[in-house]
Amino acid sequence: MRKLQADNFRYPFQECDTPFQYAYRQMGRDDLADQHTYTIMAEQGRLDSFNQFMTGKYCKTRSESDRIKSLGYDLEAVLNERNPELVTMVDIGGSRGELLLDLKTTFPQLTRAELVVQEYNPDINDIPELTLMSWDYKAENSPQPIQGALIYHLSHVLHNLSDNEAVRLLQKVADAMESQSRLLIHEVVRTALTASLHCVMSVLFGGRERIRDDWHRLASEAGLKVTFEAYPSFGDGLIEMRRV
Numbered sequence: 001m002r003k004l005q006a007d008n009f010r011y012p013f014q015e016c017d018t019p020f021q022y023a024y025r026q027m028g029r030d031d032l033a034d035q036h037t038y039t040i041m042a043e044q045g046r047l048d049s050f051n052q053f054m055t056g057k058y059c060k061t062r063s064e065s066d067r068i069k070s071l072g073y074d075l076e077a078v079l080n081e082r083n084p085e086l087v088t089m090v091d092i093g094g095s096r097g098e099l100l101l102d103l104k105t106t107f108p109q110l111t112r113a114e115l116v117v118q119e120y121n122p123d124i125n126d127i128p129e130l131t132l133m134s135w136d137y138k139a140e141n142s143p144q145p146i147q148g149a150l151i152y153h154l155s156h157v158l159h160n161l162s163d164n165e166a167v168r169l170l171q172k173v174a175d176a177m178e179s180q181s182r183l184l185i186h187e188v189v190r191t192a193l194t195a196s197l198h199c200v201m202s203v204l205f206g207g208r209e210r211i212r213d214d215w216h217r218l219a220s221e222a223g224l225k226v227t228f229e230a231y232p233s234f235g236d237g238l239i240e241m242r243r244v
Helices: 002-006 019-026 037-043 047-053 064-070 075-079 098-106 163-176 195-205 212-221
Strands: 089-092 115-119 131-134 151-155 182-188 224-230 236-243
Touching (some): 064 075, 064 098, 098 151, 151 163, 163 182, 163 212
Parallel strands (some): 089 151
Antiparallel strands (some): 182 236, 224 236
16 A cells, blocks of 8 residues: 555556565665565575475366366367477476476377476476476567467466566567467456455566456457457466467
């Protein structure tokens, strides 16, 4: 609230100008007040424990393939279009590859070369059964390095980003997509049940949980269109985007 009052209730927040940075500035920590929340965590020696906490990201009660199928999305039909000589799935910001490893148990025909995790965490050196690639999607002049993959995944990544930053990332993915490519976004829906999570994303990162209208607007700004969407009352939703 003090941050909102100081800025005449300017909202939404931007990623390095949230109540988190404002609090450090009020404490006289100008060395931290202009840095991203993750950078502040790293400088204070707290990022490793946070990364450990986020391993697996969220408690899952069923497999990814079962969850996706229950939402009405036919992932198997999409995979029937795959070319085994090309990359089939890219999980952007995929941590230790939990999502792709889970999907590989259902689709064991997918090879290591077809499954790529893109991560910017230097502590992750290797992921058995998956191909690991470093990509800093925030860096300027850093396009998506894998062109024409069948499926790009963004799982609990975009809710960390402001709308402006989310569009920048979506545009980089869109530029790499071909006509057959899909982008699958796995995020919870903003509801009364997820209000506290929405607040955390906003206060720490300038991010947000989103609803249907938000996804259609972001897709349009990035040169994409929503071609499938499912917003359950509980758990992760699923949004498919393809190039216009």
